[in-house]
Amino acid sequence: MVKRIGILTSGGDAPGMNAAIRAVVRKIIFDGNEAYGIRYGYRGLAEGDIRKLSVNDVSDTLSKGGTMLYTARYPEFKNKEGQQKGIEQLKKFGIDSLIVIGGDGSYQGAKALSEAGFPTVGIPGTIDNDIAGTDFTIGFDTACNTALEAIDKLRDTATSHMRTFIVEVMGRDAGDIALWSGLGSGAEQIIIPEAEFNMDEIVAQVDRGRERGKKHTIIILAEGVMRGADFEKALNERGDYHARVTVLGHVQRGGAPTARDRVLASMFGYTAVELLNKGKSGVCIGIQGKDIVYNDISKVLSGKQRTTNPYMALYDVNNEISY
Amino acid sequence: MVKRIGILTSGGDAPGMNAAIRAVVRKIIFDGNEAYGIRYGYRGLAEGDIRKLSVNDVSDTLSKGGTMLYTARYPEFKNKEGQQKGIEQLKKFGIDSLIVIGGDGSYQGAKALSEAGFPTVGIPGTIDNDIAGTDFTIGFDTACNTALEAIDKLRDTATSHMRTFIVEVMGRDAGDIALWSGLGSGAEQIIIPEAEFNMDEIVAQVDRGRERGKKHTIIILAEGVMRGADFEKALNERGDYHARVTVLGHVQRGGAPTARDRVLASMFGYTAVELLNKGKSGVCIGIQGKDIVYNDISKVLSGKQRTTNPYMALYDVNNEISY
Amino acid sequence: MVKRIGILTSGGDAPGMNAAIRAVVRKIIFDGNEAYGIRYGYRGLAEGDIRKLSVNDVSDTLSKGGTMLYTARYPEFKNKEGQQKGIEQLKKFGIDSLIVIGGDGSYQGAKALSEAGFPTVGIPGTIDNDIAGTDFTIGFDTACNTALEAIDKLRDTATSHMRTFIVEVMGRDAGDIALWSGLGSGAEQIIIPEAEFNMDEIVAQVDRGRERGKKHTIIILAEGVMRGADFEKALNERGDYHARVTVLGHVQRGGAPTARDRVLASMFGYTAVELLNKGKSGVCIGIQGKDIVYNDISKVLSGKQRTTNPYMALYDVNNEISY
Amino acid sequence: MVKRIGILTSGGDAPGMNAAIRAVVRKIIFDGNEAYGIRYGYRGLAEGDIRKLSVNDVSDTLSKGGTMLYTARYPEFKNKEGQQKGIEQLKKFGIDSLIVIGGDGSYQGAKALSEAGFPTVGIPGTIDNDIAGTDFTIGFDTACNTALEAIDKLRDTATSHMRTFIVEVMGRDAGDIALWSGLGSGAEQIIIPEAEFNMDEIVAQVDRGRERGKKHTIIILAEGVMRGADFEKALNERGDYHARVTVLGHVQRGGAPTARDRVLASMFGYTAVELLNKGKSGVCIGIQGKDIVYNDISKVLSGKQRTTNPYMALYDVNNEISY
Incomplete structure (x- = not known):
């Protein structure tokens, strides 16, 4: 039948x-x-x-x-x-x-x-x-690549101007897009709901990079942690970082x-x-x-939201190779 | 010598x-x-x-x-x-x-x-x-194509959800990126510093499109006119448009x-x-x-900022073919 | 009516x-x-x-x-x-x-x-x-960009291997795609129906590039001049150039x-x-x-096929900047 | 130390x-x-x-x-x-x-x-x-996406002209690129070293597609099976298929x-x-x-060349969904 x-x-x-x-x-x-x-x-x-x-x-x-x-x-x-x-x-x-x-x-x-x-x-x-x-x-894979391409573009202009860019990517409870696009783009910082972050350490790292002659700093921020605009404000209050936020938004949902x-x-x-x-x-x-x-x-x-993110290894590796 | x-x-x-x-x-x-x-x-x-x-x-x-x-x-x-x-x-x-x-x-x-x-x-x-x-x-040409690709992606999701998307593109005094990416993407509305806009007409057009069964409305806004977030708020106050703004930002400056x-x-x-x-x-x-x-x-x-934008014909054509 | x-x-x-x-x-x-x-x-x-x-x-x-x-x-x-x-x-x-x-x-x-x-x-x-x-x-513009992106990719591998790549692009009577994608990609040679070419000079230029430590040579060939495979054969007969042809073909006709x-x-x-x-x-x-x-x-x-190609200036400029 | x-x-x-x-x-x-x-x-x-x-x-x-x-x-x-x-x-x-x-x-x-x-x-x-x-x-993932994008472009023109396109992708002993880009592009046929192919069946399937009003046929051929030009010739000898081969070649090795x-x-x-x-x-x-x-x-x-290709399931699935 x-x-x-x-x-x-x-x-x-x-x-x-x-x-x-x-x-x-x-x-x-x-x-x-x-x-x-x-x-x-x-x-x-x-x-x-x-x-x-x-x-x-x-x-x-x-x-x-x-x-x-x-x-x-x-x-x-x-x-x-x-x-x-x-x-x-x-x-x-x-x-x-x-x-x-x-x-x-x-x-x-x-x-x-x-x-x-x-x-x-x-x-x-x-x-x-x-x-x-x-x-x-x-x-997920398409969204990561869309985010990655955008970050690659931002890096061009961040390098040319010696700037700090904050990129807000999607992810309310899960940092997966931030982790993959962050490690994939060599972002100096990845900030996700699954891990604590400390503004002092971030500031210290940006400073260390500058001292070493680094031309740019890229910070990937999962939207679930805080709004990109708030993060931008918080960072700029710490010093002359000329940080700028870009919110990738719904662009991440589309595309072939x-x-x-x-x-x-x-x-x-x-x-x-x-x-x-x-x-x-x-x-x-x-x-x-x-x-x-x-x-x-x-x-x-x-098991909603997976008790632990299975890709936390990316976070740890990024800390040791993107500095 | x-x-x-x-x-x-x-x-x-x-x-x-x-x-x-x-x-x-x-x-x-x-x-x-x-x-x-x-x-x-x-x-x-x-x-x-x-x-x-x-x-x-x-x-x-x-x-x-x-x-x-x-x-x-x-x-x-x-x-x-x-x-x-x-x-x-x-x-x-x-x-x-x-x-x-x-x-x-x-x-x-x-x-x-x-x-x-x-x-x-x-x-x-x-x-x-x-x-x-x-x-x-x-x-300019690269920035237009970058904006266009982002708008194409937004259209996918706008269509799937029957939504109105506002896309803020660069251009403080000049609407060129908005004009080219707007006509190029078939945006229903292009809002630029060089032309007056009327929120009543915009609302009326979105309504007409919905009645005709249109699955989405895309509005391109040059940053020089107003902030995208303000435009979003103004539009949503007029009715149940579920309008969402995306600010393309510095991504437009980069890329091959x-x-x-x-x-x-x-x-x-x-x-x-x-x-x-x-x-x-x-x-x-x-x-x-x-x-x-x-x-x-x-x-x-x-002749700074060109007394008139030489591409205003794109604006007029878009009004007659993207509705 | x-x-x-x-x-x-x-x-x-x-x-x-x-x-x-x-x-x-x-x-x-x-x-x-x-x-x-x-x-x-x-x-x-x-x-x-x-x-x-x-x-x-x-x-x-x-x-x-x-x-x-x-x-x-x-x-x-x-x-x-x-x-x-x-x-x-x-x-x-x-x-x-x-x-x-x-x-x-x-x-x-x-x-x-x-x-x-x-x-x-x-x-x-x-x-x-x-x-x-x-x-x-x-x-035309889309085809040029499609060709350009392919040539950019070929350059990656040509550089890695110190190779000579011949890229056959479309154009039976007109060298326009070859001219634009050639100047756009910094090709060492552009070979088009509108200009004579001399294999001796090509060989001499490849040799000069090698002596200078150049990692690759890219030659763009409009299909109207000769088949890429024949050009590859002719070049390899002149010496140890490891030249490889890529025929871009119908890919150039498609795409957004x-x-x-x-x-x-x-x-x-x-x-x-x-x-x-x-x-x-x-x-x-x-x-x-x-x-x-x-x-x-x-x-x-x-005026079929335009008596002279209006973009021959690109040819001349390329000769003085891509060597 | x-x-x-x-x-x-x-x-x-x-x-x-x-x-x-x-x-x-x-x-x-x-x-x-x-x-x-x-x-x-x-x-x-x-x-x-x-x-x-x-x-x-x-x-x-x-x-x-x-x-x-x-x-x-x-x-x-x-x-x-x-x-x-x-x-x-x-x-x-x-x-x-x-x-x-x-x-x-x-x-x-x-x-x-x-x-x-x-x-x-x-x-x-x-x-x-x-x-x-x-x-x-x-x-591998990049090569698959490069091949996929090329096949997407070829599909545009194949559809417009009602043609059969053969796409030769890399893979001497392994059909992996053919399998992934073939299933990914919805190719009607995937021909790989790991599976026998029968020209009669291929011809029969192209015919069935045409009868059903299909606008195009895409055949993905791993280079290890035979040269694309030979396959083109063999297919065109069977009937009026206007088959055209595109050899993607070294483009697959490059790119971000x-x-x-x-x-x-x-x-x-x-x-x-x-x-x-x-x-x-x-x-x-x-x-x-x-x-x-x-x-x-x-x-x-x-275990060189893996005794069996671990992705043969893609082959079987493609046969049941891309016809």
């Missing part, structure tokens, strides 16, 4: 979400089943903004940032009532299982649907990389996904369908090493 | 300055003369931070952003005293003429040196494109120069040396159409 | 064609008229592959390479019979004038239609920049258009509609300096 | 080698020891092209492609005599241990030195990703390294020094999952 599988994206968009949607849709149709796209996340689910997707509907989407299914915030889905509306729509369209691409918030909805008996699988899609049970999330993100998204999308094919649900996909894995959504959510 | 020609960069750095330095140095040496690099602009000139440059000193600099000669603000050069210090240093090193790469402020110094009898030629290097007597300045900027810079650098060879000075280089031209510095400075 | 204006792209595709199509369609609709897209160039015209386009049909196309209207070679359009088929289709759809985007070959068709009494305007779209009457064609190409295409598209609005036809658009201009198609075609 | 550690790069250059050199040098100096750069690989080692490096010598190298230490082929190092020359030079400079960055060939030299009693550690640097004992090598490659290279470089600090040698670094690991060089070399 032909199965009908729905797919939606939820929460902040991330580069590679389209690659995941494409893999899901293509794999479903390859298997002889039917794919249904739900637009605007859980809001569209509750409202029935749903239509069948063909192979051609996902052509030439692989290289595009954003999400062709759009996304929306829909707090009502936290309530049973909102969830029930969604399940009714799914039934109305004859859809028998669902794939949700998004971050923690999106997983809450997926968990609720699973617990209500509707087979759902989650795919980690967020530039923040802050999901437990997976080494990487879709969009990198090879890494496209491959990851394709493997995740494919595997999500495979799991549903095997009758597996209530789980979310991840990558550990070279292996595509899956974990119970409830387990992943209880 | 072997001539000794000095070169310095001054004011804000711009991508392509290195390409101009390289062309100047290589052309000087090709002619059998000697090239002297002055570091940190007029400050380095006054302080004698000067050294002879060889062909190899400018190898592999063509593709690099920033300026290998560094730059600095040095208000003291506005005074006769500062200028005199500079002339003494030039004499000390046996330098008989000077090439200055920079914007309006830098041209003031070049003018003063010329009037004091020291042969000086100016090359327009600033991302703002706000120099009279030339269609384009070095760095584009083909256009490298060619322009190379032609400018070459021509500056040629003019000095012919005993011409007190002038600055420009491009008009396909022709490399030169104008009296004093004339260019009196 | 509502006018119906058709648009097609023909010949080789070029980045920015979509920006021109978008500008044409948006301007037509802004004026209260109707836009008709003809797919697959003159072949689609003869076969009636034509449909009305709305504002939304051209949304989010501005940043995309290629042409959303597709293109095809259709030699039959050189004959009266093929042209007559096209005119019949235009009449059938009630279309009263036509805009053709393409190169020389495409202009031949536009000229024939005009002479047959069907109002037609041409827009120069080709990466080769080999159209008379315009300083630049749509796609640059700011320059998007602005140029938008201005061209807008102006083409304006000309038709004013009853002007049998002409093609161009840019001269900062001005958007138009010329009789027949005049432009008679 | 102060230790003196040497570093060289050997074999083909790869983006990220400079990031590894920087990490090695900075970490050595951080530890209070001395870093010695050996230029031109084993040839420079044998010839004593060696000098002490300071912190500033590796400033601003992190983002650059190629290798600042240059590289060379030096078959003489396969012989005891060549090796002995190298060891003598190392002794002459008082260097007590060595770090070698490169691929299989370079590891042979590292193994010989180790076996001759000179403490040596290897770091995998090659775009081919064909080293046993590590999930990824330095340069991606975030992934910079982080990987930094971690590898740091760890190599740490291992020497701990008296560990005769090993080479790798990454497995999130862990930086090390293996005996002799073991890694005996």
Whole structure:
């Protein structure tokens, strides 16, 4: 019997979400089943903004940032009532299982649907990389490269003027983007939620660099620590540092996904369908090493924000090589 | 007799300055003369931070952003005293003429040196494109493309979320970057110092777009009009627009120069040396159409900020095709 | 009375064609008229592959390479019979004038239609920049930057290995891409159809560079001169140069258009509609300096391939600064 | 006592080698020891092209492609005599241990030195990703993204013209670049040394695509299977496919390294020094999952070219989602 599988994206968009949607849709149709796209996340689910997707509907989407299914915030889905509306729509369209691409918030909805008996699988899609049970999330690699390219550009002008630049990157609870773009750009300082920072030490290091004839200092600041403008003010109050902040902002969410993100998204999308094919649900996909894995959504959510950031080694290494 | 020609960069750095330095140095040496690099602009000139440059000193600099000669603000050069210090240093090193790469402020110094009898030629290097007597300045094309790529990325996420994005680009007195990146990205609104804007009309247009089912609105704002954060606040006070501002900032100053900027810079650098060879000075280089031209510095400075922006046609066209 | 204006792209595709199509369609609709897209160039015209386009049909196309209207070679359009088929289709759809985007070959068709009494305007779209009457064609700037980025990458590896790299770029009769990407990348040699070259001199220059300690030699070769593989063979026969050829090929035709190409295409598209609005036809658009201009198609075609390349100054400058 | 550690790069250059050199040098100096750069690989080692490096010598190298230490082929190092020359030079400079960055060939030299009693550690640097004992090598991620961007551009023009494009990517024995850039670009076919291919099936798939209205076919071919020109010829002999080959070539070796490659290279470089600090040698670094690991060089070399490609899953997934 032909199965009908729905797919939606939820929460902040991330580069590679389209690659995941494409893999899901293509794999479903390859298997002889039917794919249904739900637009605007859980809001569209509750409202029935749903239509069948063909192979051609996902052509030439692989290289595009954003999400062709759009996304929306829909707090009502936290309530049973909102969830029930969604399940009714799914039934109305004859859809028998669902794939949700998004971050923690999106997983809450997926968990609720699973617990209500509707087979759902989650795919980690967020530039923040802050999901437990997976080494990487879709969009993280692209966001790091976007940040890195911007920092490379800032370094040109920082060097020419002998300036200190503070670069505020995304990451409320997780310092992953700051860690990767910081070590990748040779930033003198990386300031993240996972580690204490001390303004005295920062000032001392900038001073040491200047004495050594360093032409610039780059400080990467995860947004979760404090606002870049406040950090700029605090640093400039300490001396004649001519520090300037640049807030990279939403630029980090967009752009053509990198090879890494496209491959990851394709493997995740494919595997999500495979799991549903095997009758597996209530789980979310991840990558550990070279292996595509899956974990119970409830387990992943209880480990929210990962108790410790798995990339703290980058922080320590940076301290010893970027000074 | 072997001539000794000095070169310095001054004011804000711009991508392509290195390409101009390289062309100047290589052309000087090709002619059998000697090239002297002055570091940190007029400050380095006054302080004698000067050294002879060889062909190899400018190898592999063509593709690099920033300026290998560094730059600095040095208000003291506005005074006769500062200028005199500079002339003494030039004499000390046996330098008989000077090439200055920079914007309006830098041209003031070049003018003063010329009037004091020291042969000086100016090359327009600033991302703002706000120099009279030339269609384009070095760095402008790169800055437009950097802004454009960022706006393309923002569009991905604006579309996915149905949002309004305000993008603050550089340009205090001149709307050139806003005009080119705005028309180039299909921004619904371009707000520049050269044209009045009316918040009522902007709100009305955003509303019309939404009614038509538009997924996003992009508004490009030149920094000279108002701060992006203030514009964001003003727009959001008018309704439920979820407008978000992104300030591109200093990222626009950096990066590998584009083909256009490298060619322009190379032609400018070459021509500056040629003019000095012919005993011409007190002038600055420009491009008009396909022709490399030169104008009296004093004339260019009196037409400061160009009485009218020569690219206002882009504004009018954008109004009729990006709605 | 509502006018119906058709648009097609023909010949080789070029980045920015979509920006021109978008500008044409948006301007037509802004004026209260109707836009008709003809797919697959003159072949689609003869076969009636034509449909009305709305504002939304051209949304989010501005940043995309290629042409959303597709293109095809259709030699039959050189004959009266093929042209007559096209005119019949235009009449059938009630279309009263036509805009053709393409190169020389495409202009031949536009000229024939005009002479047959069907109002037609041409827009120069080709990466080769080999159209008379315009300083630049749509796609040329993007192609130059694509070539430049590739050459920058090759330089990394050429330097690391002390090698000679030959880079074959597009340009059958015109050396424009070679000239701009060559001067832009600081290539030691630029070999173009417009200038004689002498293998002895090339060998001598490579030798001089080596003696001076140069880490690499880059030679840019326009495809119209000879095949890169043949040049590689000829050079390696002269000595132990380890020369390697890279043929950039069709990569040069694709990619997101640059700011320059998007602005140029938008201005061209807008102006083409304006000309038709004013009853002007049998002409093609161009840019001269900062001005958007138009010329009789027949005049432009008679000056085919421009009697002299207007950018030969780049060649001369490169010889004196890249050695 | 102060230790003196040497570093060289050997074999083909790869983006990220400079990031590894920087990490090695900075970490050595951080530890209070001395870093010695050996230029031109084993040839420079044998010839004593060696000098002490300071912190500033590796400033601003992190983002650059190629290798600042240059590289060379030096078959003489396969012989005891060549090796002995190298060891003598190392002794002459008082260097007590060595770090070698490169691929299989370079590891042979590292193994010989180790076996001759000179403490040596290897770091995998090659775009081919064909080293046993590590999930990824330095340069591979950048090469994949370079290939991907080129394929994205080719897709624009393939779509516009309804053409079949064959893209020859690097990989003599290993299909890794083809697999990642192929799945990443949604190529209809990926042809690699690790899997049989059947021209009949390829032709059948292209035909099926055309029937379904597909606008283009992209075939990725690893160079190790056959020359792209031969494949083009073979395909065009089967029918009217207008297939065109593009050989990406050495462009894949260059360019600014991606975030992934910079982080990987930094971690590898740091760890190599740490291992020497701990008296560990005769090993080479790798990454497995999130862990930086090390293996005996002799073991890694005996598993040369990895008995099976660990990324064959990408091949299988691509077959089910890119059709």
